[in-house]
Amino acid sequence: MAASGGPSSPNARNSSSSSSSTAATPRTAPHLPTPLEVLVLAVYPVLLIFGTLFSVLSPETRAVPYDATGQSHVQHDAPSYFARKNNLFNTLFVKRGWGWITLAFVAFLLTHPALASPTRKLKAGIRWALVTGWWVIVTQWCFGPALIDRGFRYTGGKCEVAETAVFEGSHDKADVFTAAACKASGGRWSGGHDISGHVFLLVLGSWFLLQEVGWVVARRGVFGRRDERCVVMADGAVKGASVEAEKEDRTANQGELGLGGKFAIALVGLCLWMLLMTAIYFHTWFEKLTGLLVALTGIYAVYYLPRWIPVLRSIVGLPGI
Structure with missing residues (x-):
């Protein structure tokens, strides 16, 4: 009896190993986020879903025309300071975001x-x-071009003014088919x-x-x-x-x-x-x-x-x- 229940017996070691496995069970598989990480990661889709629903349900936001080409609400009718692209948080922080990070x-x-x-x-x-x-x-x-610009072009988008300029021979095609070059040439992304x-x-x-x-x-x-x-x-x-x-x-x-x-x-x-x-x-x-x-x-x-x-x-x- 002592042998079967003693601390050095095989059964005891197996029991100890089983307990260790059970204790390690809460750890997530290496290829997956931990429970704490899942909880924090969930903040991102929650914010995006909440914001999208708010933009649809809020009378002030819903009443303002949305400019699909500029990906924003029409600036002079912006329903909030943060709806304007030239707000300080956008120009001083987001536009220079990686520098701050x-x-x-x-x-x-x-x-x-x-x-x-x-x-x-x-x-x-x-x-x-x-x-x-x-x-x-x-x-x-x-x-x-960056992946964002390439994705836009591959899905049918174009820079309206830049397209015309290319055909007229005033710009090099490789130079105008990016968001920055399109804006610099007075063009606007359309489609895509x-x-x-x-x-x-x-x-x-x-x-x-x-x-x-x-x-x-x-x-x-x-x-x-x-x-x-x-x-x-x-x-x-x-x-x-x-x-x-x-x-x-x-x-x-x-x-x-x-x-x-x-x-x-x-x-x-x-x-x-x-x-x-x-x-x-x-x-x-x-x-x-x-x-x-x-x-x-x-x-x-x-x-x-x-x-x-x-x-x-x-x-x-x-x-x-």
Whole structure:
């Protein structure tokens, strides 16, 4: 009897192993977001759905003509300050959004004690470069026009004035078939599907900051939560992400946001507010949906693929690890 119930018996070890498996069950599969991440990610579609419904149901918004070419309500009849493209939040923040996102990230990277390790700094910098690369490809340049411009053209869109200019031989075709060149030539996008660049930027930038700041702080017991991320090891075993954590110098303020973290969280709040304003006053529901999906594509590649591809994780790391 003692042998069957003793702490060193096979049954006891099996029971212990079973208990460990049960304890690990709440951790999500490596290729999926954790429950906490799912909860935060849900904020984005909720804001977009709420904003879209508000724009349809609000008498003030519904009564104002919508300019499909300009993807906004007619400016002189704008139902709100935030419905005007020239509002300060749009011109000073969203139009320069990636610069603000980068500034907040650098401030956090250079000031938070949990990121003192050169290795952590390097891998965080690589993640920033990858996310920035996705932003560039989608909105700025992709071996020519950006993906947003290419998508618009491939779905039948054109720059009305620029098309005429090309046929008259006054412009080079490669130069005018981008949103910036179209506007510069006095033209307007017409037809085609225009992925919402605002939604893309605001989702990508805010989630980037939440990942980089959130996991650094949350891993240290803030909010009473443990790290629920799992990773696939080189031998195929699935383990908690903490097994790859560096030996930490647990100073008293490592779990605090610090000045850089507070700045980043403030920018996240502003991103969410402007995302709601975009949802209410700009773009069609489908343009907003594709902006969200394109942002999530880049997010998944940088923050979720490494969890189940060990070689990739060895290069880019995980936030907070």
